[in-house]
Structure formats: C-alpha cells, structure tokens
Amino acid sequence: MTEVRIQALTKRYGHQTAVDGLTFDVPAGAVTAFLGPNGAGKTTTLRMLVGLARPSAGAALIDGRPFAELPNPRRAVGALLESGGFHPGRRGRDHLRILAGAARLPHARVDEVLDEVGLTEAGRRRVRGYSLGMRQRLGLAGALLGDPGLLVLDEPANGLDPAGMAWLRALLKRRAAAGHTVLVSSHVLAEVAQTADHVVIVHRGRLRYEGPAGGDLEHTFLTTTEATSAV
Numbered sequence: 236m237t238e239v240r241i242q243a244l245t246k247r248y249g250h251q252t253a254v255d256g257l258t259f260d261v262p263a264g265a266v267t268a269f270l271g272p273n274g275a276g277k278t279t280t281l282r283m284l285v286g287l288a289r290p291s292a293g294a295a296l297i298d299g300r301p302f303a304e305l306p307n308p309r310r311a312v313g314a315l316l317e318s319g320g321f322h323p324g325r326r327g328r329d330h331l332r333i334l335a336g337a338a339r340l341p342h343a344r345v346d347e348v349l350d351e352v353g354l355t356e357a358g359r360r361r362v363r364g365y366s367l368g369m370r371q372r373l374g375l376a377g378a379l380l381g382d383p384g385l386l387v388l389d390e391p392a393n394g395l396d397p398a399g400m401a402w403l404r405a406l407l408k409r410r411a412a413a414g415h416t417v418l419v420s421s422h423v424l425a426e427v428a429q430t431a432d433h434v435v436i437v438h439r440g441r442l443r444y445e446g447p448a449g450g451d452l453e454h455t456f457l458t459t460t461e462a463t464s465a466v
C-alpha cells in the first residue's frame with residue numbers, strides 16, 4: 236500500500252506561482268483523478284511528486300519520503316508524464332529493455348508489459364512508425380515495468396481511441412483493486428466519471444475540491460474552477 240501526501244506544496248517560476256500551498260492525500264487502493272483547467276498546476280505537481288522538479292516550499296511525499304529518498308524509486312513508482320522522449324529509431328521492445336536494465340528489473344518483464352498494453356507485435360517495430368496512441372501505450376508499458384505500488388499518469392488517455400480508453404479504464408481499475416495507488420490527470424470528465432473513485436480539483440495552483448467521485452462531476456468542476464482558465 237503506497238500512500239501519497241501532498242503537503243503545502245508550492246512551486247514558483249520567477250514571479251509566477253504555478254502551485255500554491257497545495258495539500259491533499261491520495262488514497263491507496265483507489266483511482267484518484269487530478270483535475271483542473273489548463274495551467275492549473277497539475278503537471279507541475281506531478282513532476283514534483285516524481286522528482287522531476289524541486290518544490291519551492293512544502294513537500295510531495297510517497298510513503299512519507301520525497302521521491303529522491305525512496306530506497307527503490309523505479310520499483311515503487313511508475314510514471315507517464317509525457318508521451319515524447321522515445322528514440323525514434325529504437326524498437327519499442329528495445330526501449331523497454333533499456334529501462335528494465337537501468338532499473339535492474341528482469342528482462343522477462345518487458346514481454347509481460349508489452350502484452351499488458353497490447354503492443355506485443357508492434358514492440359518489434361521502430362517507434363518512429365508509432366501512432367500517438369501507440370506511444371501512449373509504450374509510455375504506460377514503461378510505467379508498469381516495475382509493477383509499482385504507485386502509478387502517476389499525466390493525461391494518459393491522450394491519443395487513445397475508444398477501445399484504448401476502455402482498455403485504460405480497465406487497467407487503472409485493476410491496479411486499484413489490487414491495492415495499488417493510482418493518480419491520473421485528465422481533462423475528459425466523462426471518462427473520469429467512469430474510472431475514478433476519488434477526485435482532486437485544482438485551479439490556479441490551489442486546491443478547489445477533494446472528495447469521492449460521483450454526483451455531477453461537470454457541475455462540481457465548473458463551479459469550483461469558475462469555468463475560467465489561467466491561460
């Protein structure tokens with residue numbers, strides 16, 4: 236069971252405050268949707284959680300520690316924060332083999348995760364020929380390699396077709412049912428309503444809502460974010 240605690244988390248870029256004293260918990264054994272308008276601070280928060288950005292103040296803790304202090308971070312946390320970053324000339328399978336090697340994970344995991352994301356055949360092809368949805372699936376495969384207790388996904392549904400969305404929904408629910416912690420940002424409220432158990436809404440870097448999913452999510456979103464965007 237992996238607990239996530241965001242505590243008075245703040246990130247400033249010059250005079251701009253992207254994340255502003257944000258506090259919330261992410262429960263284990265549930266899918267938590269992380270919502271907010273464009274520029275609300277979601278990606279910045281997730282980047283701090285997985286050690287890609289340093290907080291200006293406050294903390295993002297995984298089982299009580301910042302990512303950088305986890306004893307085995309690549310096994311504890313699987314993250315998908317952008318679907319780029321693949322070497323275009325590399326085969327999908329080789330990309331995952333390199334990740335597995337760096338994390339000292341058994342190479343057998345590569346075939347398991349390729350199968351899990353439906354890329355068994357495509358894994359033999361070079362990434363330059365992948366569609367956006369296939370790149371998302373490959374990114375998800377990378378996040379799943381270490382069978383992590385915590386999955387952190389930034390808009391993973393981007394580029395997925397309807398069957399891909401249904402597949403992703405089932406995957407996230409399966410992880411949560413197995414007791415894992417799943418934190419996923421999204422703009423697709425209808426999708427979130429079908430997937431999430433718990434919802435966190437931010438706006439202008441601040442917490443606007445935290446609670447169980449259900450009810451009229453669109454109404455909650457629009458009223459808590461004043462239907463305006465910071466960008």
Ligand SMILES: Nc1ncnc2c1ncn2[C@@H]1O[C@H](COP(=O)(O)OP(=O)(O)OP(=O)(O)O)[C@@H](O)[C@H]1O
Pocket residue numbers: 248251252253271272273274275276277278279280465
């Ligand atoms: N590296 C950076 N340098 C300067 N400003 C940044 C940087 N990263 C993010 N910001 C700013 O911080 C704010 C929050 O951005 P962030 O990407 O976290 O929002 P978001 O909620 O993920 O948005 P979206 O839904 O559009 O992806 C924005 O105003 C953005 O311009």
